Amino acid sequence: MSDAALELTRPGHGSRERSWVDHSLVQLTLVRFREFVREPEALFWVFAFPVLLAAGLGIAFRNRPASVLKVAAVGPALADALRHDSLLDVRLMAEAEALTALRTGKVALLVEPAANGGIVYRYDDTNPEGRSARMIADRTVQRAAGRTDPVGASDRLMREPGSRYIDFLIPGLLGMNLMGSAIWGMGFAIVDARRKKLMKRLIVTPMPRHYYLLSFVLSRLIMLVGEVGVLLGFGVLVFGVPARGSLVSLAALCVLGSLSFGALGLLIASRARTVEAASGLMNVTMMPMWILSGVFFSAQRFPDAVQPLIKALPLTAAIDALRANMLQGAGLAQVAPEAGVLAVWLVVCFVLALKLFRWR
Amino acid sequence: MTAPALRVRNLRKTYKDVVAVEHLDLDVPSGECFGLLGPNGAGKTTTLEICEGLTPADTGEVEVLGLRWETHDKELRQRLGIQLQETQLSEKLTVGETIRLFRSFFRDGPDPAEVIALVQLEEKSKARVGALSGGQKQRLALACALVGNPDLLFLDEPTTGLDPQARRQLWDLIDRFRAAGRTIVLTTHYMDEADRLCDRVAIMDHGRIIALGTPRELVASLGAEHLVEVMAGSESRPLDLAALRGIDGVRDVRTENGRVELRVTELHRSVPGLLDELDRQGAPLTELRTHSASLEDVFVALTGRHLRDE
Numbered sequence: 001m002s003d004a005a006l007e008l009t010r011p012g013h014g015s016r017e018r019s020w021v022d023h024s025l026v027q028l029t030l031v032r033f034r035e036f037v038r039e040p041e042a043l044f045w046v047f048a049f050p051v052l053l054a055a056g057l058g059i060a061f062r063n064r065p066a067s068v069l070k071v072a073a074v075g076p077a078l079a080d081a082l083r084h085d086s087l088l089d090v091r092l093m094a095e096a097e098a099l100t101a102l103r104t105g106k107v108a109l110l111v112e113p114a115a116n117g118g119i120v121y122r123y124d125d126t127n128p129e130g131r132s133a134r135m136i137a138d139r140t141v142q143r144a145a146g147r148t149d150p151v152g153a154s155d156r157l158m159r160e161p162g163s164r165y166i167d168f169l170i171p172g173l174l175g176m177n178l179m180g181s182a183i184w185g186m187g188f189a190i191v192d193a194r195r196k197k198l199m200k201r202l203i204v205t206p207m208p209r210h211y212y213l214l215s216f217v218l219s220r221l222i223m224l225v226g227e228v229g230v231l232l233g234f235g236v237l238v239f240g241v242p243a244r245g246s247l248v249s250l251a252a253l254c255v256l257g258s259l260s261f262g263a264l265g266l267l268i269a270s271r272a273r274t275v276e277a278a279s280g281l282m283n284v285t286m287m288p289m290w291i292l293s294g295v296f297f298s299a300q301r302f303p304d305a306v307q308p309l310i311k312a313l314p315l316t317a318a319i320d321a322l323r324a325n326m327l328q329g330a331g332l333a334q335v336a337p338e339a340g341v342l343a344v345w346l347v348v349c350f351v352l353a354l355k356l357f358r359w360r
Numbered sequence: 361m362t363a364p365a366l367r368v369r370n371l372r373k374t375y376k377d378v379v380a381v382e383h384l385d386l387d388v389p390s391g392e393c394f395g396l397l398g399p400n401g402a403g404k405t406t407t408l409e410i411c412e413g414l415t416p417a418d419t420g421e422v423e424v425l426g427l428r429w430e431t432h433d434k435e436l437r438q439r440l441g442i443q444l445q446e447t448q449l450s451e452k453l454t455v456g457e458t459i460r461l462f463r464s465f466f467r468d469g470p471d472p473a474e475v476i477a478l479v480q481l482e483e484k485s486k487a488r489v490g491a492l493s494g495g496q497k498q499r500l501a502l503a504c505a506l507v508g509n510p511d512l513l514f515l516d517e518p519t520t521g522l523d524p525q526a527r528r529q530l531w532d533l534i535d536r537f538r539a540a541g542r543t544i545v546l547t548t549h550y551m552d553e554a555d556r557l558c559d560r561v562a563i564m565d566h567g568r569i570i571a572l573g574t575p576r577e578l579v580a581s582l583g584a585e586h587l588v589e590v591m592a593g594s595e596s597r598p599l600d601l602a603a604l605r606g607i608d609g610v611r612d613v614r615t616e617n618g619r620v621e622l623r624v625t626e627l628h629r630s631v632p633g634l635l636d637e638l639d640r641q642g643a644p645l646t647e648l649r650t651h652s653a654s655l656e657d658v659f660v661a662l663t664g665r666h667l668r669d670e
Binding site for chain 2: 022023024026027028030031034035038039193196197198200201203204205206207360
């Protein structure tokens with residue numbers, strides 16, 4: 001043993017050529033991977049959760065044939081007339097029962113005879129199904145009563161991927177996943193290392209400090225391949241979601257998005273000393289974007305006045321650009337405004353984070 | 361002559377309105393194991409962190425290995441081995457991975473496997489850090505400080521919180537580095553640790569050095585080799601302390617918690633005298649204990665408090 005101790009004091013010992021694996025940056029990046037892979041929960045949230053979410057929502061909101069519009073009819077004659085149209089699922093009910101069914105959403109429309117010999121439609125005009133059902137029911141009733149259409153019309157149906165909810169959803173989930181894994185991935189790891197004084201221990205070694213931060217970026221970019229691949233592959237293979245834009249520009253957008261969110265995560269984690277404080281900050285940052293940025297429904301639904309604000313959010317920019325790429329086949333030039341928004345977030349957050357960053 | 365490993369002049373550091381370190385001078389020659397001994401809050405860690413280039417001093421000079429932090433940060437980082445208090449290394453990495461990571465930061469140094477063997481963690485090399493015992497974690501932390509083949513080793517309370525066996529194991533390791541001619545600066549609040557490991561000890565209290573010397577010199581400065589603790593007399597009839605002071609060979613008498621403590625030069629002369637005196641005062645003896653004077657007694661003599669007092 002004492003031999004080994006003396007061995008250490010020999011100057012220059014061990015300075016022989018080292019393999020690239022023993023470069024600090026490679027070692028630090030490997031640490032990030034090891035910590036990630038050895039945390040089963042993290043694996044679940046990054047890889048399995050978005051896929052489960054996409055599967056669940058894709059099934060729940062799949063485009064059903066229009067024939068499922070449920071209608072309650074009061075009176076057998078009316079019911080028979082309505083049954084002529086295959087787009088309606090007609091149930092004959094007593095009036096009280098029919099009203100309850102309408103109120104509870106079991107039917108979209110209630111059709112009953114009026115005192116004057118006509119008919120009354122009861123429905124919620126803010127419900128698109130109610131409005132459709134009313135139009136179809138009215139057409140059916142009028143035709144049964146002998147109306148003929150002055151202009152002949154015929155339907156030619158086109159059901160194309162790209163306009164379904166799942167097609168809208170997958171780029172949204174992709175953007176949400178980019179944001180979540182970058183912010184959580186950076187935020188928790190950094191704050192945890194600070195809390196455990198591991199960061200303090202690292203900065204008393206000759207480790208170049210920017211390597212430490214760079215290792216997060218590198219590991220993030222490499223893991224990105226897996227994360228995006230899994231969700232995108234799932235969407236394309238299982239639901240036939242189109243990927244019309246070039247994969248190179250899609251990859252470039254994912255990298256840019258991930259870097260911007262990473263910078264945001266770094267900023268959030270730049271001063272927090274406890275995981276609780278950091279996770280509060282992360283939720284405050286991400287929650288509004290989950291709602292506002294059009295992950296699950298179009299951001300256009302919010303009032304015009306707040307649109308510029310919504311457009312300036314990094315998640316909106318990322319999702320808009322991803323949708324344009326995947327659904328419309330837009331190239332990088334067409335998503336330049338969104339890319340610009342992301343780039344500004346990247347630079348501003350990164351510069352601020354470096355200024356504020358607390359190493360201990 | 362080579363530069364001293366550590367030279368500190370007139371160091372001062374305050375946190376808000378609390379003075380952590382004041383008028384502190386230190387000289388640690390190359391090859392010495394130097395200890396900063398003192399209770400919690402004495403300013404040991406602050407002093408060490410200033411020397412390690414982690415905390416800037418308010419005023420004063422610090423030279424490490426003849427270099428200053430302001431001008432030679434990078435070189436100093438390469439040449440120092442540092443163990444901080446209460447660092448938690450990543451629990452999900454293995455021992456081997458941790459050492460290899462730290463080794464990658466240094467230009468020169470031994471193979472990771474060599475360092476692992478040195479701290480006797482070969483069998484744990486593939487174990488996760490989270491699965492190690494306290495003593496093993498502390499040895500791993502020491503290994504992380506050694507991977508750069510340092511010229512100077514800073515250890516901040518290397519055995520705090522360890523069980524006696526793990527402490528002894530760590531002491532053996534530190535002993536070996538000292539024997540290999542390494543310079544070590546450590547802090548501790550265990551007087552037996554300072555006594556066992558250090559060539560010289562600076563006793564710190566309230567941010568100042570209140571005594572400095574080899575453990576032997578410091579104990580000798582008490583002017584008494586032994587301490588005698590006596591429980592005798594009662595509430596109603598306390599002992600006549602002045603008479604105790606007059607006993608042959610007694611240097612000092614103090615009371616604490618109803619116990620009387622005498623510092624004496626020679627037990628064989630003072631103890632019979634003490635027994636005679638107690639007999640004369642008619643005070644029945646309930647307890648008598650003696651021990652050789654230690655650094656703890658030096659601290660008590662200097663401050664009136666014990667090292668472990670909060």
